[in-house]
Amino acid sequence: xxxxxxxxxxxxxxERSNMADKPEIGKTYKVINSRKGTFFMxxxxxxGDFISGIVVDGFARALMSYNVAYVGDPVSVRDxxxxxxxxxxxxxxxxxxxxxx
Numbered sequence: 001x002x003x004x005x006x007x008x009x010x011x012x013x014x015e016r017s018n019m020a021d022k023p024e025i026g027k028t029y030k031v032i033n034s035r036k037g038t039f040f041m042x043x044x045x046x047x048g049d050f051i052s053g054i055v056v057d058g059f060a061r062a063l064m065s066y067n068v069a070y071v072g073d074p075v076s077v078r079d080x081x082x083x084x085x086x087x088x089x090x091x092x093x094x095x096x097x098x099x100x101x
């Protein structure tokens with residue numbers, strides 16, 4: 001039974017890595033991440049399995065409080081742990097300063 005589960009997980013990861021709707025640099029996305037929660041991010045870099053950007057709304061959770069990313073902070077997420085939804089025009093805004101101030 002354990003073997004069947006691992007094969008299912010591998011197939012799912014392979015399918016997700018082949019998705020046509022990869023995030024694009026410069027666009028803003030609603031990110032739903034299994035580890036960091038839900039927040040809005042403007043993508044600045046695509047690097048293998050990792051996608052980096054700036055938090056533009058909400059905040060990215062973390063295990064340690066000093067690693068929480070607020071508006072204007074850089075954040076990186078793994079593609080495999082995340083779903084990306086392109087935002088409507090009203091969500092495409094520039095962060096105004098540290099922690100949204």
